[in-house]
Amino acid sequence: MVVLFSLDSGELLAIIEADRLGQLRTGAASAVATKYMARGDSSVLGIVGSGVQARAQFEALSRVLNLKLVKVFSRSRGHAEEFARYIESRGFDAVVAGDYEEVCRGIDVLVTATNSKDPFIRGSYIAPGMHINAIGSNWANRAELAPDAVLRADVIAVDDVAQAREEAGDLIMAGDVVWSRVVPLADVVVGRVRGRPSNGSVTVFKSLGIAVEDLVLAKLIYDRAVREGRGVEVEFRGVFR
Known part of the structure; x- marks a missing residue:
């Protein structure tokens, strides 16, 4: 649960279910990064993964990209086909790729949203001009991007550089040379x-x-x-003594 308190009074304002909130904020962060880092004419999206995080990524990126096609790959062909049908139900064209290399072919933006321990996106899969949102790994010993893929990048944005040095396995495994290219996403957004x-x-x-x-x-x-009268209001007065 995410618990929200008033900065003015300290009172409890809301208790919000965290899983869906986490999916939405992760998708939103990728959308911001894509808005400021991808080519302006980007229209083909590739997504590796087919779970709830992958869907949230599609939902967010569809707001900032003029999508003409979404390519999907998952280790489960059935899950990939189900995801493709979901994308089509939202009014976008979708195809299922046969492997990791194929999902990268001919795309402008790539999303990796998996729980894989071992990297699967190689440098040879990445074309000039591509933007990548790598969201699956947040452990020092896990990665989705191989070191040679990370080293293809000219600019690497992260939520927080100090945190990335501890948790971003994709970057840690690429070696010390990569850190000169790592910047806070906030610095990109404000134009630094x-x-x-x-x-x-x-x-x-x-x-x-x-x-x-x-x-x-x-x-x-x-x-x-509050504005739309949603949620369940709970009266706490007199409960705690």
């Missing part, structure tokens, strides 16, 4: 760092998630619930 040096640049957002993202989304959810 160019998120895309050129159309041919390869860019990466390594997502780990930070508390402020949960906080901002929780406040938005709370404000909307």
